[in-house]
Amino acid sequence: MTILLDGLRVLSHAATLVDGVDLELTPGTSTALVGASGAGKSLTCAALAGLLPPNLQVSGSLTVTDGQDDGAAPAGPNLLPIPAAQRPRGARIALVPQDPTPALHPLIPVGRQIEMACAADQGSRKGGDAEPLLARVGLEGLGDRVPARLSGGQRQRACLALALAGSPALLIADEPTTALDVIARAEILDLLASLTRAESAPALLLITHDLPAAATCQSMAVMAGGRIIEQGPTERLLTRPAHPATAAMRRAAADETLSSALAAVGAHQAACGACQSHHAEQPGAAA
Numbered sequence: 001m002t003i004l005l006d007g008l009r010v011l012s013h014a015a016t017l018v019d020g021v022d023l024e025l026t027p028g029t030s031t032a033l034v035g036a037s038g039a040g041k042s043l044t045c046a047a048l049a050g051l052l053p054p055n056l057q058v059s060g061s062l063t064v065t066d067g068q069d070d071g072a073a074p075a076g077p078n079l080l081p082i083p084a085a086q087r088p089r090g091a092r093i094a095l096v097p098q099d100p101t102p103a104l105h106p107l108i109p110v111g112r113q114i115e116m117a118c119a120a121d122q123g124s125r126k127g128g129d130a131e132p133l134l135a136r137v138g139l140e141g142l143g144d145r146v147p148a149r150l151s152g153g154q155r156q157r158a159c160l161a162l163a164l165a166g167s168p169a170l171l172i173a174d175e176p177t178t179a180l181d182v183i184a185r186a187e188i189l190d191l192l193a194s195l196t197r198a199e200s201a202p203a204l205l206l207i208t209h210d211l212p213a214a215a216t217c218q219s220m221a222v223m224a225g226g227r228i229i230e231q232g233p234t235e236r237l238l239t240r241p242a243h244p245a246t247a248a249m250r251r252a253a254a255d256e257t258l259s260s261a262l263a264a265v266g267a268h269q270a271a272c273g274a275c276q277s278h279h280a281e282q283p284g285a286a287a
C-alpha cells in the first residue's frame with residue numbers, strides 16, 4: 001500500500017499557502033514533517049486528513065494504492081476533495097491533535113468513546129471492543145475513566161486509540177508531545193514508534209518543531225514557505241543537511257541545548273561562588 005500526495009496546493013483567495021507538496025508514505029514507516037512556524041505543515045496535514053477549513057481551495061491529488069507495491073494495483077480515487085468522514089474504509093487518514101482535551105468527550109468514559117469509534121468504523125450500532133486498542137496504547141484497565149481522571153499523556157494515548165479505531169492507512173500526529181513533561185514526551189514518542197512496528201501498522205507522519213523528536217522517525221521532510229525544501233533519511237538530514245534552512249534549524253536546536261546547558265552551568269557556578277564566600281566569612285570556616 002502507498003499513500004501518494006502529488007502537487008498539493010492550498011490557496012486562500014490570491015495567496016498560495018501550500019505550493020506543490022509531494023509526499024510518498026508507506027504503512028509501517030515514519031516520517032517527520034518539520035519547519036518553522038507558518039511553513040504550511042498544519043495545512044498540509046489538514047488537507048491529507050480531509051479537514052481543511054471551507055474558506056481554502058485545494059488542488060493536487062491524494063491516492064491510496066492498495067495491494068502489492070509493484071505498481072500494478074490501480075490507484076484509488078483522488079481523496080483530496082473528499083471530507084474525512086466520507087473517505088472509503090482502508091483509505092482513511094487520521095489526525096491526532098496537539099491538544100487531546102477538546103478531542104475527547106468530557107463526560108463519556110474513554111473506553112466507551114473508543115467502542116463508539118470502533119462501531120462507527122464497522123457501521124454497526126453495537127459498540128466495538130475497546131480493550132485491544134486500550135492495550136495497544138498502554139491504557140489497560142483505564143477504559144472506565146472520563147478524560148478528567150487521566151493525565152495529559154494518558155489523554156494523548158486515548159486520542160491515539162480513537163484514531164486507530166478507524167484502521168487508518170496513515171496516522172498524522174500534530175505536535176503530540178508539546179503539552180507533555182519530558183517523561184510523558186519520551187513515552188509517547190516510544191509508543192508512536194512501536195505503533196509503526198505493529199502488524200498492519202499505519203504510516204506515521206509526525207509534525208514537530210522538535211528535532212530530537214523528529215530524529216525518532218526514519219525519514220524527514222522540511223517545509224519552508226509552503227514548499228518541501230528537503231526530504232530524505234533523517235540521519236542524513238540531521239548530519240549532512242543540504243539546504244541552508246535545514247542546516248540553520250539544526251544549528252538552532254544544537255545552540256538551544258548548548259546555551260541552556262551553559263546558562264545552567266553559569267547559574268550553578270554563581271550559586272557555588274556565593275555559597276563559598278558565605279562559608280569563608282563564617283567564623284571557624286576552613287581556609
Ligand SMILES: Nc1ncnc2c1ncn2[C@@H]1O[C@H](COP(=O)(O)OP(=O)(O)OP(=O)(O)O)[C@@H](O)[C@H]1O
Binds near residue numbers: 056
Ligand atoms: N484558515 C486559514 N485561512 C487563511 N490562511 C491560513 C489559514 N490557516 C493557516 N493559514 C496561513 O497559512 C500559512 C501556513 O499555516 P500553517 O498553520 O500550515 O503553518 P504551520 O507550519 O503549521 O505553523 P505552526 O508550526 O505555527 O503550526 C500561515 O501563513 C497561516 O497564516
